[in-house]
Amino acid sequence: MxxxxxxxxxxxxxxxxxxxxxxxxxxxxxxxxxxxxxxxxxxxxxxxxxxxxxxxxxxxxxxxxxxxxxxxxxxxxxxxxxxxxxxxxxxxxxxxxxxxxxxxxxxxxxxxxxxxIGNGLLSSSVCMDKVTANDIFEKNKLSQARYLYAKKDSFDDNFIKKCVEYIKFPMIVKPSANGSSVGVNKAENIEDLKEYGKEALKYDEKILVEEAIRGQEVEIAVIGDINPKASRPGAYTTDHVFLDYDAKYFDKSTKEALPYEMDEDDEKRLKDFAIKCYKACDCEGFARVDIFYRDHDFFINEINTFPGFTPSSFFARLCEISFGLNFTEVLDLLIDEGFKRYKKGVLND
The missing domain is CATH 3.40.50.20 (Rossmann fold)
Structure with missing residues (x-):
């Protein structure tokens, strides 16, 4: 046992x-x-x-x-x-x-x-801080939304001007390090940007302002270390302006597409793109990679290093439809990956 x-x-x-x-x-x-x-x-x-x-x-x-x-x-x-x-x-x-x-x-x-189980210190901290993750995606030439960031003391009129000139409305305003879309809003004008920036700063010392990608957000479950495997995509459709906390967990109008159907070639390229993003952040064990899909192009949004495992969450369900594993078997696999990682660890050499 x-x-x-x-x-x-x-x-x-x-x-x-x-x-x-x-x-x-x-x-x-x-x-x-x-x-x-x-x-x-x-x-x-x-x-x-x-x-x-x-x-x-x-x-x-x-x-x-x-x-x-x-x-x-x-x-x-x-x-x-x-x-x-x-x-x-x-x-x-x-x-x-x-x-x-x-x-x-x-x-x-x-x-x-x-x-x-799951990711170690480095990949966890990198993916949790969306500004750092975005910098890494940019360094690896992985497509993403235009973005700028500011700390509390630099969220001022000059920063707002830069956002308007470089990113342009609409923009997504979010805390750099928070989850489940808490504190995330869509700004349509300067007044929104000021208000939502202040709100985001309640949750973190640093905020991220991004171009609002008009496309479908899809989720990919990725498992493994050296040769990770990517699942088929899943997606939510919602009446909300974006997939926020209420839309994810409480809104009955939010619909699921499991799997999310797309062109076969696009799906193959999507999986490859998800794995590249996963590897760029040195992920191991498992993660959920969230990507915007628009006109056959992909834009990395973020990586969730310990995604939800609620009955309605996508990660385990994507593994079932993609790899033929029920949730018990998914947990077995994640635990096996955890032991593999431990056995190659520095303190255990």
């Missing part, structure tokens, strides 16, 4: 989505192969005591009391795993957004020299 610890919750704006993902993982993990323990992380970053999986349909049943002392709460987790065989220990850091996808939890787990 592999001792498996599922971390969920966390301090980001995606706390509740993390719980929903974790509940779905816990229900689908093969109990004959994995001895599952769950650790809830509250909005202050404190860890709960590890608890056994039990049947529930309410993700908020995963919310547990945590000690107020942050270091003491984490020490309880360390004591829980300290005597376990590291070759049979796997962490699933199911924490979306800040703390979970920005390299924070990955760096912590690297220091502990334990295996975990």
């Amino acid at each position: 592999i001792n498996t610890y599922l971390l969920c919750g966390g301090p980001s704006s995606e706390h509740d989505i993390s719980l929903r993902s974790a509940l779905n993982i816990s229900k689908n993990l093969n109990k004959d192969k994995y001895k599952l323990k769950i650790v809830y992380v509250n909005k202050k970053g404190c860890f709960s005591k590890a608890f056994d999986f039990y049947e529930t349909d309410d993700e908020f049943d995963l919310v547990k009391d945590c000690k107020d002392n942050l270091l003491e709460s984490i020490s309880d987790f360390l004591l829980d795993i300290k005597d376990l065989d590291k070759d049979k220990l796997m962490i699933i850091p199911c924490i979306h957004g800040t703390y979970g996808e920005d390299g924070t939890i990955q760096g912590f787990l690297d220091c502990l020299d334990v295996a975990y």
Whole structure:
């Protein structure tokens, strides 16, 4: 049996989505192969005591009391795993957004020299910070929207003028490091740009302003390290001006296209493009690559290094229609990839 610890919750704006993902993982993990323990992380970053999986349909049943002392709460987790065989220990850091996808939890787990699924510190932090990711895409000559960025102290009339001249309206205004489209808006004029820039700066110290690509956003699931595989594309259609938080998780009018049908040659080129973007950011294990598709051309939007695993999320479902794997088998594959990564790690040499 592999001792498996599922971390969920966390301090980001995606706390509740993390719980929903974790509940779905816990229900689908093969109990004959994995001895599952769950650790809830509250909005202050404190860890709960590890608890056994039990049947529930309410993700908020995963919310547990945590000690107020942050270091003491984490020490309880360390004591829980300290005597376990590291070759049979796997962490699933199911924490979306800040703390979970920005390299924070990955760096912590690297220091502990334990295996975990998904991307490491570098690729997580690079992809979480959209400005850094955009710079890397540009360096690798990967097609993307025109963009500019500013920190709080440089979001001024001069920056706004540059945006109007270089990007032109409409523009997408977003926090550089946040997830699930929280704090993201479409600016149609200078007043919008000023208002939405201030809103985005509530979520991060740096904002990104991008050209609004008029096209269909498609999602690709990518799995693997040296020779990654890309799934068929999936897409949402929505009445919202773009696929925002409400459209993704709550709006009943949002429709799914799984798979999203396109010209066979375009789909092949799309998969190749997704893998190039994945490799450019040094991703490993798995990720979801979001791409705009317009008139047979592709524009990278972003890479999500720990995509949603809720019942409605696309990642696992794309794997099923593309690779013939059910969710339990997808989790097996991601855990296998996590062990491969661990065994080649510096501390484990």
